[in-house]
Amino acid sequence: MNTDTLYYICAIIAVVLAGLAKGGFAGIGALAMPVMALAVDPVRGAAILLPILILQDVVSVWVYRHSWDGGILKVMLPGAAVGIGLGYLFAAQVSETAVLGVLGAISVLFGLQRLWIERGKAVVLPSDSPGWVGFLFGIGSGFTSHIAHAGSPPFQMWVLPKKLPRDMLVGTTALAFAAMNWMKLPAYAALGQFTHANLMATAMLAPVAILSTFAGVALVRRVDPARFYTLIYALMVLLGIKLMADALIA
Numbered sequence: 001m002n003t004d005t006l007y008y009i010c011a012i013i014a015v016v017l018a019g020l021a022k023g024g025f026a027g028i029g030a031l032a033m034p035v036m037a038l039a040v041d042p043v044r045g046a047a048i049l050l051p052i053l054i055l056q057d058v059v060s061v062w063v064y065r066h067s068w069d070g071g072i073l074k075v076m077l078p079g080a081a082v083g084i085g086l087g088y089l090f091a092a093q094v095s096e097t098a099v100l101g102v103l104g105a106i107s108v109l110f111g112l113q114r115l116w117i118e119r120g121k122a123v124v125l126p127s128d129s130p131g132w133v134g135f136l137f138g139i140g141s142g143f144t145s146h147i148a149h150a151g152s153p154p155f156q157m158w159v160l161p162k163k164l165p166r167d168m169l170v171g172t173t174a175l176a177f178a179a180m181n182w183m184k185l186p187a188y189a190a191l192g193q194f195t196h197a198n199l200m201a202t203a204m205l206a207p208v209a210i211l212s213t214f215a216g217v218a219l220v221r222r223v224d225p226a227r228f229y230t231l232i233y234a235l236m237v238l239l240g241i242k243l244m245a246d247a248l249i250a
Contacts, residue, residue, distance in 0.1 A: 010039040015052060015205045018149075019212025020219070022056040027114055028232045029053075030150035034107045034239040041096045042103045046149060047193030050184055051202045052209045053149065057178035059213065064171030072159055072172055073179070075131045079138020080145070080180050087146025088187035099147065101247030106148045107240030113153050114233040134158045145180050146187060152177075 014032035021029030036045035091099055137158040145151030155176060164172065188194060 007039040010035050011048070011201070011205055012208055014045075014049065015208045016212040016215075018049065018053060019056060019209050020216035022060060022213045022216060025216055025219075025229075027152060027229065030107070030110050030148065030152065031232055031236045031239070033103060033148045033150065034236060034243060037100060037103055037243055038239070042099045042147075043091050043096065043188075043191060044193060044198060046147070047188045047191070048198050048201045048205070049149060050181060050188060051199075052205060054178070054181050054185075055206060056209055056213055057174065057181060060170075060174040061178050064167060064174050067165075067167040067171035068175045069162075069164060069168055069172045072134070072162070073176060075134040076138035076141065076155065076158070076176060077179055079135040080142035080151070080176070081183055083139040083142020083144075083151075084146045084180065084183050084187055085142075086139070087143045088190065090143075091147065091187075091191060097247050101244050103148050104240045104243030104245075104247060106144050106150055107236050107243065109240075110144075110148075110150050110153055111233045111236035111240060115230065115237070118229055118233070129158065129161070141176075142180060142183070145177070146184055151180060 014036040017032045017035065018029045021027065021032075032049060033042065033046060036042070036049065039045075040048075090102070137154040140154035141151035143151075144154065152173075155173070159169070159172065
């Protein structure tokens with residue numbers, strides 16, 4: 001297959017997945033980066049997707065602007081900033097092959113964790129775990145968000161046991177990841193990834209991102225979530241294994 005054709009196929013699929021996630025299919029957006037990495041190096045792929053994620057964040061933050069928990073954000077966002085800094089240092093110091101391998105590992109772990117949760121076997125932290133625990137999970141969320149745009153698992157592991165009301169949980173999550181995405185901008189700029197070519201690629205994909213977000217809102221009420229999520233997370237594990245294999249033989 002022509003390299004450009006493969007890129008456009010993977011990029012469109014990745015953006016649609018990210019849009020569906022913002023539209024209501026929470027969690028499947030983590031599959032976007034493994035798909036993108038099939039056609040382009042993972043750091044460049046993440047840089048192309050980042051402005052799209054920020055564009056999509058605008059809608060979710062506006063909708064839930066009055067429903068969020070400031071205490072959680074005060075604990076987790078400083079840790080996320082540290083994690084994003086560590087992610088930047090990692091991406092700046094190692095080869096693209098190493099980043100590809102880490103992306104694959106994160107994808108496998110994320111997929112397996114979500115499949116485990118789908119079976120009703122989540123590992124739950126105490127609801128009153130201290131703030132320093134949340135700070136550590138914030139570091140993990142920031143690191144995985146920077147490398148793979150997949151910071152949800154560490155974030156959810158600390159926040160979900162607190163059993164926030166639905167809108168409060170969604171709003172807090174939306175604000176947290178909107179803030180993390182803005183934090184990542186200087187890091188990707190320092191990596192030299194906001195080139196004219198990458199920004200043009202982002203601009204071309206923006207309409208797909210907007211349409212797929214609205215599609216997610218419309219489809220979330222019509223699709224059997226159990227089968228859909230199981231398929232997505234199983235695919236994520238398989239793609240993660242492929243990326244790790246590619247990194248090992250590179």
